Amino acid sequence: MSVIPSVDLGEFLSDSNEKKEKFIKEIGDAFESIGFVALRGHFLSDALVTELYREIKKFFNLPQVVKDKYEIEGIGGQRGYTSFGKEHAKGRKEGDLKEFWHFGQYVENDPKLAKEYPDNISVDELPRFNKVGKETYKMLEKTAKYVLRALAIHLGLEEDYFDNYIKNGNSILRPIHYPPITREPKNAVRAAAHGDINLITLLMGAQGKGLQVKNHKGEWVDAIASPDELMINVGDMLSRLTNNRLKSTIHQVVNPPKELWGSSRYSIPFFMHPISGMPLNCLDNCVDEKHPKQFEDITAGEYLNERLVELGLVKPSEAHTK
Ligand SMILES: O=C(O)CCC(=O)C(=O)O
Numbered sequence: 648m649s650v651i652p653s654v655d656l657g658e659f660l661s662d663s664n665e666k667k668e669k670f671i672k673e674i675g676d677a678f679e680s681i682g683f684v685a686l687r688g689h690f691l692s693d694a695l696v697t698e699l700y701r702e703i704k705k706f707f708n709l710p711q712v713v714k715d716k717y718e719i720e721g722i723g724g725q726r727g728y729t730s731f732g733k734e735h736a737k738g739r740k741e742g743d744l745k746e747f748w749h750f751g752q753y754v755e756n757d758p759k760l761a762k763e764y765p766d767n768i769s770v771d772e773l774p775r776f777n778k779v780g781k782e783t784y785k786m787l788e789k790t791a792k793y794v795l796r797a798l799a800i801h802l803g804l805e806e807d808y809f810d811n812y813i814k815n816g817n818s819i820l821r822p823i824h825y826p827p828i829t830r831e832p833k834n835a836v837r838a839a840a841h842g843d844i845n846l847i848t849l850l851m852g853a854q855g856k857g858l859q860v861k862n863h864k865g866e867w868v869d870a871i872a873s874p875d876e877l878m879i880n881v882g883d884m885l886s887r888l889t890n891n892r893l894k895s896t897i898h899q900v901v902n903p904p905k906e907l908w909g910s911s912r913y914s915i916p917f918f919m920h921p922i923s924g925m926p927l928n929c930l931d932n933c934v935d936e937k938h939p940k941q942f943e944d945i946t947a948g949e950y951l952n953e954r955l956v957e958l959g960l961v962k963p964s965e966a967h968t969k
């Protein structure tokens with residue numbers, strides 16, 4: 648049995664105040680304890696999910712020389728392809744056993760932000776790849792917007808508190824391929840223990856075994872969603888903003904038992920980021936005598952740069968603050 652609570656976004660979107668309040672309480676309680684929920688009633692259709700998986704499998708099956716064309720120097724892996732073994736969790740030397748793709752924001756009516764973000768990269772070999780990625784990005788962004796509205800109410804803020812910070816925000820959709828394991832991986836794992844950097848993460852593909860979450864007793868528990876659910880978790884930015892009232896829980900993707908080494912694993916997280924100017928200073932109503940302020944004031948852009956250096960995606964010399 649999974650210990651991750653399950654919630655229905657349909658309740659928050661309904662006309663019933665009672666259902667809305669139930670959703671807010673359930674997700675609020677979950678994020679103050681285990682930091683993860685499985686969410687149904689989101690905006691992704693089955694057809695879109697099926698097509699996205701088909702496209703990303705086609706992409707990762709392309710010859711390595713073709714994929715390498717899409718690994719762009721100097722943008723810290725923020726768009727396009729990142730090759731196998733490149734990213735490592737904070738504080739680790741061994742690269743994770745994964746390759747991935749990044750779709751970024753499709754900026755509307757904001758030339759300054761459009762200049763700040765690298766352009767999305769088009770895959771010439773796959774005519775549907777970019778269209779399907781964009782559609783998924785939009786649907787996950789919409790889902791995340793309502794989740795953040797519920798959390799804003801839970802935190803005693805105006806319901807639309809996050810809206811202007813996430814509009815045209817620096818969110819990333821990251822299809823990941825964990826290839827078959829061909830030799831003893833020594834210390835490397837599919838994804839080493841880490842906390843996510845961003846506000847919240849929406850994860851497609853948490854059906855299979857592999858994803859584990861560290862509970863408050865320090866035990867690893869399996870996090871398994873059903874096929875119609877997204878796994879959603881709190882990232883470090885939201886944890887900072889709320890002075891750790893909402894918990895950014897450490898999680899990992901373990902290697903399968905040897906008899907299953909031969910199969911690939913795919914997962915697709917959407918990392919909801921705000922615009923770089925959002926202050927992550929602890930909210931006043933999350934700081935009191937019992938909960939002294941735990942984090943320095945910082946903007947989302949400054950914090951992201953710090954973290955990308957720690958992950959090995961940006962060299963210290965390339966780091967910048969906007
Ligand atoms: O692949 C997964 O199930 C989770 C991946 C993850 O935690 C991440 O990319 O941050």
Ligand SMILES: [Fe+2]
Pocket residue numbers: 841842843898
């Ligand atoms: Fe993660």
